[in-house]
Amino acid sequence: MRSKPEAKFQYEYARPALTVDIVVFALDADDLMVMLIQRDLEPFEGQWALPGGFVHLDETLDDAARRELQEETGLQGIFLEQLYTYGDLNRDPRERVVTVAYYALVNLEGHNVQASTDARNAAWFSVNELPDLAFDHANILAAAHERLRGKVRYQPIGFELLPEKFTLRQLQHLYEVILDRELDKRNFRKKVLSMEIVQETDEIEKDVAHRAARLYRFDQKAYERLTEQGFHFEI
Amino acid sequence: MRSKPEAKFQYEYARPALTVDIVVFALDADDLMVMLIQRDLEPFEGQWALPGGFVHLDETLDDAARRELQEETGLQGIFLEQLYTYGDLNRDPRERVVTVAYYALVNLEGHNVQASTDARNAAWFSVNELPDLAFDHANILAAAHERLRGKVRYQPIGFELLPEKFTLRQLQHLYEVILDRELDKRNFRKKVLSMEIVQETDEIEKDVAHRAARLYRFDQKAYERLTEQGFHFEI
DNA sequence: ACAAAAGTGTTAAATGTACACCCATGC
DNA sequence: GCATGGGTGTACATTTAACACTTTTGT
Structure with missing residues (x-):
């Protein structure tokens, strides 16, 4: 009694929207920092959120993450790695949105980070003093932090946070x-x-x-x- | 110069299809085994592939993986963990399909694994003697194997492969x-x-x-x- | 009685951990 | 000359790695 989606491939199921979100870490003098963007539209207007956006049909997930990073923060050519994919039903109050989360590591000295691009308000926050975040972004950020803590010990990714x-x-x-x-x-x-x-x-x-x-x-x-x-x- | 997807939320972008695929591991007398399903439709008709299928709008990703596992292999209540999300452009020759891959661990003695459900041909293969796989499933399987090898050392997940x-x-x-x-x-x-x-x-x-x-x-x-x-x- | 796997300790080497002082430099 | 952090070695504790024989049970 199983339906066979392949038989009528493009009509079987309505599709969730697909986005990417990126947790960008950097190292300040004393703290691990994360870049956040202040939303200028509902829902969660005015609240801080992770940079991110929709995945286009003609780009891979990695490409989408790189593009969004570039568009929203000006960052290019930095370490980027997929973290986890979040698909809870009510992550986004508007409709079903599945997001593929990434985390990125950036060296503040080597990159000219545009604090604000595209009329958006972007800023660095210490991971120890985070504001309320939109959607389930607090979750995602916590998972990224956890992953970084774990991975930095057995992969030499920490160097990405330092100058050459x-x-x-x-x-x-x-x-x-x-x-x-x-x-x-x-x-x-x-x-x-x-x-x-x-x-x-x-x-x-x-x-x-x-x-x-x-x-x-x-x-x-x-x-x-x-x-x-x-x-x-x-x- | 950036579009604002939120402004015209549901019309901005065409959406990739979203599926889940599951790498089910079990332990045989001498080998690590994986369950594969023989495809009965194009593309890759007759070739072996990972169990999986479309994510419905009203189920989480984990739920989708559990449902597909149940439908295609009869397996229930087993260890299941998200692995990685694959979004290359031509993974599926028909159209853009993004898949969230999972891996599962099952104890052969404790579960009645239906070797063939739903008129599909399902079978266990040693990870050392795999057939050609459909889509990018060989990749996914290799990544799952790698993850298992890494994770089994610092998380007590190996027990999932043994009887109580x-x-x-x-x-x-x-x-x-x-x-x-x-x-x-x-x-x-x-x-x-x-x-x-x-x-x-x-x-x-x-x-x-x-x-x-x-x-x-x-x-x-x-x-x-x-x-x-x-x-x-x-x- | 023999075949087969269960069960059990000791030693040496390598690794990890704790700890304190002198040195070079800029002010 | 003093304040600041740079740079260095040793001793002890812990962990890992190598290794072989006796015991139990079924046939």
């Missing part, structure tokens, strides 16, 4: 902020350096009122080489 | 099959027992031609208690 050249202190600070606990300086350096996936440069920090720290860069090639040999990144 | 009561040897075998490497018997037992998440029963195996092994059961309560205290499962 960074100090070991910055790297440690990143992990401390994301994992929300303090790490031992000596043990941290020992571990990172022993993995041989960061490359010492001949440069040092600039404009600091104390001894300047050496700058390092993430060595993607070395990482891939090691990974092929069964190496497993872990912090 | 199992021997430690069976549990070890499960990990050996999924991780595709041999484990040391003594070290494995030591580790599992030290976690205190399996409960010894007073029963032993039946009908074996040698000393019968003690049966254990997974202790969900104990697991949750430990997890709250910061315990982290890991094999």
Whole structure:
């Protein structure tokens, strides 16, 4: 007694609308930040929400996420990864909308983030001081945060939040902020350096009122080489 | 210069079709198995594919996956988790179809799996001897396999593949099959027992031609208690 | 009695964790 | 010269990995 949708392919079922939403993370001096956009239309007019929008028929989901990111925040060429797909019935009060959520990592120094594009009000918020969010976006954001916390420990994605050249202190600070606990300086350096996936440069920090720290860069090639040999990144 | 989809909500964009597909894993004597269904219609008529179908407007994604699983394989009440959403443009030759993939774990002894329901030909295949698959299902299956391999190590989901009561040897075998490497018997037992998440029963195996092994059961309560205290499962 | 798998401890190596001081630099 | 963070090593505890024999049961 099962219907066979293939038989009358395009008529069988009404379709949910399909959108993408993106949780964009960045690292501030002391906090993990998320970019939000203030809605200028009902529903949830005036409330903050994740950047996102409809998936077009002629673009993949990744492309849709990249396009929306570009249109709403000006961000381009950044780390983007699919998170989860949300399909509860009343996520959107207007009609059935399924959204494919992504999360993105961006280095604030390297990218010119337009705080406001397209007459929309966009801003960074600390993940620890979030406003009320539209739709189920608080859920999505919490899941993205959770995923980042988990994944940063066994994939070298944290580097996406730092400038190309960074100090070991910055790297440690990143992990401390994301994992929300303090790490031992000596043990941290020992571990990172022993993995041989960061490359010492001949440069040092600039404009600091104390001894300047050496700058390092993430060595993607070395990482891939090691990974092929069964190496497993872990912090 | 950005369109505002909210303004003319239901007319702005044509919508992709939305489906769910499920990778159902089970454990055979020696292999990790997957359930496949032979297609009885074009496209890919006669080829094997993952069970799945259209998402209805009045059901969540999880509900759709459960319904399709029930309709196509008779399986009910089993472990089911969202995997990833696939939205490449030409996944389906007929038109744009986005699919939310799930994976499921089932214990062959405890469930009466209908090998063929609804005049469809369904069968179990070893993940090591798969036929050609329709659409991008080979991709999806590989991703599910990868996810299972990764997740089984830090979440106690492996138990879903075993009967309620199992021997430690069976549990070890499960990990050996999924991780595709041999484990040391003594070290494995030591580790599992030290976690205190399996409960010894007073029963032993039946009908074996040698000393019968003690049966254990997974202790969900104990697991949750430990997890709250910061315990982290890991094999 | 023998075939088959169950069950059980010890040791060495590797890894993780805790901890404190001197150094270089800018002001 | 002092305030600030940069940079470094050692000792102890914990975890992992390697390894072999005796016991129980069914045939």
